[in-house]
Amino acid sequence: MPEISWSDVESSPVRELFKGIRLRPLWKGENGASAHVLEIAPGCCWEGLDVHEPGPEEVYVISGVFNDGVRDYPAGTFIHNPAGSSHVPQSSTGCTLFVFYPEG
Secondary structure (H helix, E strand, O other): OOOOOOOOHHHOOOEEEEOOEEEEEEEEOOOOOEEEEEEEOOOEEOOOOEEOOOOOEEEEEEEEEEEOOOOEEEOOOEEEEOOOOEEOOEEOOOEEEEEEEOOO
16 A cells, blocks of 8 residues: 655645745656646736746645736636646735645
């Protein structure tokens, strides 16, 4: 029987991707799938275009308001970004996201 794995976001290592944008890895699967918490501070924006290659990205807005460069997504929103899509993650108010990559 496979073992259950778990992690605690508060003890997860923090990596600053860009000024005010922090990534906390939670899990990585054998096939390259991974789960993360992404924190965007108020007024911060991804540098450049976030392109989803080779696979899709799944996002759940935990708190705050996330903007993909086109529209706002409030807390409680689920977003599916298919493979090949792109956006510019940002937030005027700050937000926390759960991000899942089903493919490596």
